[in-house]
Amino acid sequence: MEKTLFEKIIPFWASRGIDQEYGGYLLNFDENGKPYGGTDKYLVTQTRMLWGFSHLSRWKQGAEKDSLYQHARQGLQFLLNHFWDSRFGGFYWKVSRQGDPIDKAKLTYGETFAIYALSEYYLRFGDKTALEYAEKTFDLLQIYAADTLNGGYYENIEENWERSKDGFYAGDRKSLDIHMHLMEALTTLYQASGKEIHRRKLIESIELIMRHMVNQDIGYGYNQFDVSFHKIPAINIYRTWNAERETNEEISVPVDTTSYGHNVELSWLLDRAFEVLRQETPEYRPVLRKLLDHSLQYGYDFEYGGIYRDGIADKEVLVKDKEWWQNFESLVGYLNGYVKYQDEAYAEAFERTWVFVRDNFMNMEVGESRQLLDRQGESIVGNMGNAWKGIYHTGRALSECLERLTLLNTREDEVDD
Amino acid sequence: MEKTLFEKIIPFWASRGIDQEYGGYLLNFDENGKPYGGTDKYLVTQTRMLWGFSHLSRWKQGAEKDSLYQHARQGLQFLLNHFWDSRFGGFYWKVSRQGDPIDKAKLTYGETFAIYALSEYYLRFGDKTALEYAEKTFDLLQIYAADTLNGGYYENIEENWERSKDGFYAGDRKSLDIHMHLMEALTTLYQASGKEIHRRKLIESIELIMRHMVNQDIGYGYNQFDVSFHKIPAINIYRTWNAERETNEEISVPVDTTSYGHNVELSWLLDRAFEVLRQETPEYRPVLRKLLDHSLQYGYDFEYGGIYRDGIADKEVLVKDKEWWQNFESLVGYLNGYVKYQDEAYAEAFERTWVFVRDNFMNMEVGESRQLLDRQGESIVGNMGNAWKGIYHTGRALSECLERLTLLNTREDEVDD
Numbered sequence: 001m002e003k004t005l006f007e008k009i010i011p012f013w014a015s016r017g018i019d020q021e022y023g024g025y026l027l028n029f030d031e032n033g034k035p036y037g038g039t040d041k042y043l044v045t046q047t048r049m050l051w052g053f054s055h056l057s058r059w060k061q062g063a064e065k066d067s068l069y070q071h072a073r074q075g076l077q078f079l080l081n082h083f084w085d086s087r088f089g090g091f092y093w094k095v096s097r098q099g100d101p102i103d104k105a106k107l108t109y110g111e112t113f114a115i116y117a118l119s120e121y122y123l124r125f126g127d128k129t130a131l132e133y134a135e136k137t138f139d140l141l142q143i144y145a146a147d148t149l150n151g152g153y154y155e156n157i158e159e160n161w162e163r164s165k166d167g168f169y170a171g172d173r174k175s176l177d178i179h180m181h182l183m184e185a186l187t188t189l190y191q192a193s194g195k196e197i198h199r200r201k202l203i204e205s206i207e208l209i210m211r212h213m214v215n216q217d218i219g220y221g222y223n224q225f226d227v228s229f230h231k232i233p234a235i236n237i238y239r240t241w242n243a244e245r246e247t248n249e250e251i252s253v254p255v256d257t258t259s260y261g262h263n264v265e266l267s268w269l270l271d272r273a274f275e276v277l278r279q280e281t282p283e284y285r286p287v288l289r290k291l292l293d294h295s296l297q298y299g300y301d302f303e304y305g306g307i308y309r310d311g312i313a314d315k316e317v318l319v320k321d322k323e324w325w326q327n328f329e330s331l332v333g334y335l336n337g338y339v340k341y342q343d344e345a346y347a348e349a350f351e352r353t354w355v356f357v358r359d360n361f362m363n364m365e366v367g368e369s370r371q372l373l374d375r376q377g378e379s380i381v382g383n384m385g386n387a388w389k390g391i392y393h394t395g396r397a398l399s400e401c402l403e404r405l406t407l408l409n410t411r412e413d414e415v416d417d
Numbered sequence: 418m419e420k421t422l423f424e425k426i427i428p429f430w431a432s433r434g435i436d437q438e439y440g441g442y443l444l445n446f447d448e449n450g451k452p453y454g455g456t457d458k459y460l461v462t463q464t465r466m467l468w469g470f471s472h473l474s475r476w477k478q479g480a481e482k483d484s485l486y487q488h489a490r491q492g493l494q495f496l497l498n499h500f501w502d503s504r505f506g507g508f509y510w511k512v513s514r515q516g517d518p519i520d521k522a523k524l525t526y527g528e529t530f531a532i533y534a535l536s537e538y539y540l541r542f543g544d545k546t547a548l549e550y551a552e553k554t555f556d557l558l559q560i561y562a563a564d565t566l567n568g569g570y571y572e573n574i575e576e577n578w579e580r581s582k583d584g585f586y587a588g589d590r591k592s593l594d595i596h597m598h599l600m601e602a603l604t605t606l607y608q609a610s611g612k613e614i615h616r617r618k619l620i621e622s623i624e625l626i627m628r629h630m631v632n633q634d635i636g637y638g639y640n641q642f643d644v645s646f647h648k649i650p651a652i653n654i655y656r657t658w659n660a661e662r663e664t665n666e667e668i669s670v671p672v673d674t675t676s677y678g679h680n681v682e683l684s685w686l687l688d689r690a691f692e693v694l695r696q697e698t699p700e701y702r703p704v705l706r707k708l709l710d711h712s713l714q715y716g717y718d719f720e721y722g723g724i725y726r727d728g729i730a731d732k733e734v735l736v737k738d739k740e741w742w743q744n745f746e747s748l749v750g751y752l753n754g755y756v757k758y759q760d761e762a763y764a765e766a767f768e769r770t771w772v773f774v775r776d777n778f779m780n781m782e783v784g785e786s787r788q789l790l791d792r793q794g795e796s797i798v799g800n801m802g803n804a805w806k807g808i809y810h811t812g813r814a815l816s817e818c819l820e821r822l823t824l825l826n827t828r829e830d831e832v833d834d
Contacts, residue, residue: 142560144614149621149628151568162613196579197561204566211566 001354001405004362005398010056010068012367012384013391017049018071022098024078025049027390031382033366038387039097043083043110045390047117050075052391054121056399069125076121076130079114084133088160089140093239104159108145109178109240111137116185119192131192138189138198141182150228152179152208156237170237174225176213178240179205180266187273199277206273210284214266218314219290220258221266231255256313260299261326264307264333267291268400271336292337295330296349304376305356306330320375324389327357328369328397335404350401369394418771418822421779422815427473427485429784429801430808434466435488439515441495442466444807448799450783455804456514460500460527462807464534467492469808471538473816486542493538493547496531501550505577507557510656521576525562526595526657528554533602536609548609555606555615558599567645569596569625573654587654591642593630595657596622597683604690616694623690627701631683635731636707637675638683648672673730677716678743681724681750684708685817688753709754712747713766721793722773723747737792741806744774745786745814752821767818786811 016033017025027045028037053072057065082099083091085106091114094103118134121127144161145153155178156164156171164171186202212229214221224234233255267288274281299308299317307330309319330353337346360377361369368384383389433450434442444462445454470489474482499516500508502523508531511520535551538544561578562570572595573581573588581588603619629646631638641651650672684705691698716725716734724747726736747770754763777794778786785801800806 139556139560142563142565143556146559146563146565147568147621148559148563148570148618149568149624151564151566153565160613163617196577200580201565204564207566 001358001398002402004358004364005056005395005402006059008362008364008367009369009391009394009398013049013052013395014067014071017385017390018074019078019097022078023074024082024097024099025075025390026097027385027387029368029383029385031363031366031370031379031384033368033384036383040102040387041078041082041095041097041099042387043091043093043107044113045388045392046075046079046083047110047113048392049390050079051113051117051120052395054117054124056391056395057124059399059402072121072125076118076127079117080129080133083114085159090137090144090161092159103239105164105239106140106144106157106159106161107239108141108153108155108157109181111141111145112178112182112185115141115189116181119185119188122192123188134189135193135195138186138201142201147227151204152212152227152229153182154227156239164238168236168238170235170240172227173232173237174227174229176209176221176223176225176266177262179209179213180221180262180269183209183273184269187269187276191276202273202277203279206270209266209270210287214287214291215256215313216287216290219287219292219294220256220260220263220313221291222255223257223259254312257310257318258313259310259326260295261307261309261323261330263291264295264326265329268329268333268336271340289337289341289343292333292346292349295333296345300349301375302352305352306360306373306377307353308375321380322356322361322373322375322377324361324369324371325393327353327361328393331357331397332400332404335401339404339407354401418775418815419819421775421781422473422812422819423476425779425781425784426786426808426811426815430466430469430812431484431488434802434807435491436495436514439495440491441499441514441516442492442807443514444802444804446785446800446802448780448783448787448796448801450785450801453800457519457804458495458499458512458514458516459804460508460510460524461530462805462809463492463496463500464527464530465809466807467496468530468534468537469812471534471541473808473812474541476816476819489538489542493535493544496534497546497550500531502576507554507561507578509576520656522581522656523557523561523574523576523578524656525558525570525572525574526598528558528562529595529599529602532558532606533598536602536605539609540605551606552610552612555603555618559618564644568621569629569644569646570599571644573656581655585653585655587652587657589644590649590652590654591644591646593626593638593640593642593683594679596626596630597638597679597686600626600690601686604686604693608693619690619694620696623687626683626687627704631704631708632673632730633704633707636704636709636711637673637677637680637730638708639672640674640676671729674727674735675730676727676743677712678724678726678740678747680708681712681743682746685746685750685753688757706754706758706760709750709763709766712750713762717766718792719769722769723777723790723794724770725792738797739773739778739790739792739794741778741786741788742810744770744778745810748774748814749817749821752818756821756824771818 019026030036053068057068082095090106092101093105093107093110095101115134115137118130122131154163166172183205190198190202222231299311306322306327308317309321309323311317334346334350370379370382372381436443441458447453470485474485499512507523509518510522510524510527512518532551532554535547539548571580583589600622607615607619639648716728723739723744725734726738726740728734751763751767787796787799789798
């Protein structure tokens with residue numbers, strides 16, 4: 001696992017992911033690690049790469065650390081020079097490879113990842129400008145994205161911070177996905193700033209997810225909601241959810257369709273938030289376990305290993321394909337469960353998932369994970385990178401696992417690379 | 418009525434209310450219009466005076482207008498020089514007569530009146546600095562006071578924008594009073610700025626009041642709530658609600674204790690908000706009428722005239738004393754009801770209230786309204802001014818009535834002074 005992280009994934013992105021010509025990051029790499037398709041730069045992946053190089057520098061010293069710092073620093077400069085909207089404030093959603101704005105929208109999802117990356121950069125390298133921009137972006141979300149009628153945040157917002165239209169533009173929708181990633185970002189922001197207001201908003205985001213978005217009895221998350229948090233069938237959403245196509249297709253009619261891997265990710269992100277808050281929340285401990293247990297009971301493939309993509313609550317699995325990010329996040333979720341609750345079932349799930357990830361998702365020759373596999377592990381989409389896929393899920397998952405394995409005093413050779 | 422406003426109330430405050438020595442406004446005047454008690458300056462009344470001199474200048478031209486402008490301008494300067502917190506942002510709650518901070522708390526109630534006054538000053542005199550401070554204060558409330566879990570705003574906030582303690586400091590409470598005045602302020606802010614975000618937050622505040630704080634069937638407002646908007650018995654609250662004394666006395670055990678005059682004020686303030694929004698809201702029209710009808714059915718004194726102070730929902734009147742602000746606001750509410758719904762009952766209530774106000778509340782010799790009367794109109798507290806009582810309720814009410822009377826083409830002599 002250590003070798004996969006340090007000898008495959010980091011070098012893969014360090015050697016290909018830096019845009020030497022214009023700055024920022026390149027993301028589109030095919031199954032052989034060769035560039036393909038467009039070079040437009042999205043806020044979500046630019047910031048995820050910035051987060052990744054910043055965060056992973058924690059494992060290195062000296063020249064190696066400095067090299068990761070340089071990869072992060074040029075990404076920060078590109079972000080501030082080309083994504084920041086000096087007129088309305090906030091970061092654009094999409095710019096060209098050269099850095100000219102293509103889509104100036106202010107998606108809560110994207111702004112959230114900017115907060116996450118900028119705070120992490122500050123934590124690792126002490127750059128106050130990065131933290132200032134993180135706080136400025138936080139302030140803008142509070143002013144323009146917070147919903148003071150229903151609580152929570154609007155998610156789809158235009159260039160001038162007006163709510164997007166309803167329907168496919170989803171001005172009238174909220175989602176677990178975006179509130180979960182907001183919680184993740186606020187965790188790191190609070191860690192970086194230590195400010196009471198960041199702490200307060202982090203707690204509010206946790207309570208919101210627990211109150212409206214999670215079935216605490218069975219242990220799974222709902223997907224989409226109206227602005228008042230009534231559960232509604234998920235649709236494709238312009239820009240963020242499955243779509244740049246303008247269709248109003250419902251992708252999952254039952255409102256209790258759930259993503260097993262997303263739930264496992266939620267479990268460990270919540271745990272992380274509680275750690276940073278230094279707040280004991282015994283009433284939520286059962287929920288964190290149920291999110292893991294639910295995935296093992298309903299969404300796990302004990303025959304081939306790995307976690308399925310989608311299913312209906314406590315009923316059938318809908319899609320048995322396996323997606324990279326859900327399986328990488330599940331590594332962390334199960335291992336975290338084992339660390340916290342000493343339940344061997346989680347250790348087994350971790351190990352079984354790791355074997356599946358290592359042998360099927362990882363393209364060891366090229367150095368990154370494939371995107372989508374069928375149940376047995378055959379590649380469906382073998383690309384190493386795309387507009388949404390960078391170093392964030394893969395790099396973070398292995399780093400989080402290594403940290404927990406160290407904690408467990410597990411000898412390296414028990415988890416073979 | 419015109420003479421009462423222009424020859425009594427405005428001259429009363431113009432001649433006594435300006436602090437010629439230190440700037441800002443003086444408020445404590447006894448029944449003879451002589452200064453009494455302290456001279457500490459509270460944000461709520463400093464801004465209400467600033468609002469008053471600004472707003473009432475609309476009726477004047479030339480030297481008379483300029484004189485009101487000077488009264489407002491010096492108040493603005495004192496406000497910006499002595500109340501603004503350059504460290505944490507926002508306005509202090511209380512300063513000494515000289516302008517030294519005494520209580521640096523950031524009460525939502527006070528900040529809201531600052532927004533109201535600064536926006537009005539901009540509307541009347543075009544001073545962009547005033548609007549900038551109004552918008553800055555709006556932003557701070559969004560960042561620090563908005564509750565992103567439950568919706569609405571926290572109300573009791575300390576110097577550094579941390580929520581106040583629970584209980585008597587009321588960090589764990591919300592109220593109709595403060596959300597109503599926030600709506601009032603956002604109405605004027607939106608009118609001044611024309612910005613979509615101010616419009617959006619105004620609409621959210623209206624919807625919030627309607628959803629959680631008003632009994633729409635019977636037509637009255639509840640008083641205090643926990644942060645999730647569950648109705649709870651009202652208590653005295655440090656700084657804002659009946660109290661600078663530290664007691665935790667419950668002042669009204671039934672949660673459906675209501676202030677008739679506050680409900681009538683809410684009726685016309687909502688109407689005003691809809692006007693400024695240029696938004697037809699037919700679904701709320703019945704509620705606006707019910708707020709008036711409820712007060713007439715349960716809280717009005719048809720024998721002596723005027724509106725009682727407090728009562729229980731659709732049951733008995735609790736306190737038959739009459740308070741100045743409730744009766745002045747009721748003038749506007751009833752007259753507005755007559756203008757909007759052509760119901761003679763409202764015209765009669767307006768006229769009956771005006772007779773009671775003119776003959777009992779108004780101290781025509783001195784030039785302002787008494788504070789509190791018994792049912793028959795005998796003075797209980799005859800003071801013309803205090804830390805909370807200035808030109809705002811009396812001056813605004815008569816100005817709003819004059820505007821509506823003009824609209825009705827009512828001849829002046831029908832409403833005798």
